[in-house]
Amino acid sequence: MxxxxxxxxxxxxxxxxxxxxxxxxxxxxxxxxxxxxxxxxxxxxxxxxxxxxxxxxxxxxxxxxxxxxxxxxxxxxxxxxxxxxxxxxxxxxxxxxxxxxxxxxxxxxxxxxxxxxxxxxxxxxxxxxxxxxxxxxxxxxxxxxxxxxxxxxxxxxxxxxEAYLGRRSAARVMAAPLRRSVGETIQAALLYADLRGFTALSEANPPAVVIAALDAWFDRIAGAIHAFGGEVLKFIGDGILAIFPVAGRTTRDACEAALRAASAARAGMAHLDSERSRQGLPPLPFGAALHLGEMLWGNIGAADRLDFTAIGSAVNLVSRLEGLCKPLGKTILVSGALAAEVETPLIPLGTHELRGIVDACAVFTVPDN
CATH class of the missing domain: 3.30.450 (Beta-Lactamase)
Known part of the structure; x- marks a missing residue:
């Protein structure tokens, strides 16, 4: 036939x-x-x-x-x-x-x-x-x-x-061999953020309440990241690591996008805190740090159990920089490397030593922060 x-x-x-x-x-x-x-x-x-x-x-x-x-x-x-x-x-x-x-x-x-x-x-x-x-x-x-x-x-x-890795990372995993040491070096603006007082929140509330608070927080921060073209790489406890790759746009565009995402997350969390206050719930303060640098974006792990992530000195620096948010009393901190690429006016906060980082880091913040 x-x-x-x-x-x-x-x-x-x-x-x-x-x-x-x-x-x-x-x-x-x-x-x-x-x-x-x-x-x-x-x-x-x-x-x-x-x-x-x-x-x-x-x-x-x-x-x-x-x-x-x-x-x-x-x-x-x-x-x-x-x-x-x-x-x-x-x-x-x-x-x-x-x-x-x-x-x-x-x-x-x-x-x-x-x-x-x-x-x-x-x-x-x-x-x-x-x-x-x-x-x-x-x-x-x-x-x-x-x-x-x-x-x-x-x-x-x-x-x-895509649900577990993000769109860009998922595409990279599907296109590459499932082996360790498979990856590439990329330049990106990084955003690292986490909640303050999360341990106390966890100790004082049942798991369902803690998870609801985490979901509300991640909705705001991840939503802002995605809205400005970034991608969430990791949820780390109450923290989040995201990247805004430079590939396909200028370095300035990637850095400005990361800065706008952080500001949008701050606005979203302010609205959430207002809602929580009306419900008699405590606010969810957070800190966010932004940095520009290179990282290895790819597979790491055991021979038969892999993770797709970003590693490198830039990732270390942005996480350490976020740790300064609380002592400096600021919600958003920006490294000198990223500050040098943006046109948005920033406020200098001096040069600070970061734990485990050899060179001191010039630190900036956004107005009304």
Whole structure:
């Protein structure tokens, strides 16, 4: 039996596509080439993600554009299409278009595989599909099972690694061998921050209260870091280490981004402390330090148990600099190396010795700190 171009593509090449969006676009284009009257399609996959339960990609046949829909209504891709804009169409207009399609029987949907939360494919046509066309779509869905399983596994791995390592680090881990001493030297602005009085907080409260406080703190600091293009490398107890790599932008841009992230975190924590005060809870004071330097970004660990992290003198310095926040009575401290790269006005605090660091460090802070 000779396979159609669609089925041959699904068997031979679909699993090698770059992602679910490209698979949907390729499948839609092949179905159209095989004579199927399609106006658009949707592909939905479950992913283990801290915020997103499912991801849906929407394809439009007229121009081949694919967009991703997040936070859609439950019930499969056909339901997602009712509430998600497509090709820059407003959500209301898109909803009306798909409602008309459903009312006229123009939508066909297949679940891919036997599992309850299996991937699903939905197609919409300019007219109701004929029984023969429905058979063709169902056959394509059956042949799509294997490549979609590959993509779903890849998506699960990517989502898990990004949740625990961050996007840049996850991509680096997936691209490199799983061996020690695999890494690269990068230049980045570093941010190190931790809560003050965390030991006392832990001793005086049950674990659930402590975890709630930590989660609230990490939401503010990590949210600010991500908002300005940084990446969290480590949660270390109540502390956090983040980097703003210079690669792809100027050194000044990376340093300014780190400085803005620290200021945004301070504003976020001030709002959180106000909320906690209204609830009769103590504030969560913190300290943050910023530095610019080079570090080894890669794998360390035992032969069969690795960690992906950043190490080097710059990491040591920024952590020691954060330790000065409390004695100097400042929330944010900036090293001379980073201060020299930014245009934001900073206040000099003199030169200070840092524990374990050979050379004294020029220290600055931000206004109103």
């Amino acid at each position: 000779q396979l159609s171009s669609t089925l041959a593509w699904l068997v031979d090449l679909a699993a090698e596509t770059a992602g679910a969006d490209r698979l949907l676009a390729g499948l839609g284009a092949h179905l159209v080439a095989d004579g199927l009257p399609l106006a658009g399609g949707a592909l939905t996959l479950d992913v283990p993600h801290p915020l997103i339960a499912r991801r849906t990609w929407l394809w439009r046949a007229t121009n081949g554009e694919v967009i991703e829909a997040l936070g859609f209504a439950p019930g499969g891709p056909a339901a997602a299409l009712l509430t998600t804009p497509a090709n820059k169409t407003s959500a209301n207009d898109a909803g009306r278009q798909w409602l008309v399609g459903i009312a006229d029987g123009k939508v066909h949907e297949d679940m891919i595989g036997p599992k309850q939360n299996a991937p699903s494919l939905a197609w919409i046509g300019p007219r109701p599909f004929t029984p023969r066309e429905i058979d063709q779509l169902r056959q394509a869905a059956r042949f799509a099972t294997a490549p979609l399983a590959v993509l779903a596994t890849r998506a699960t791995l990517t989502a898990a690694l």
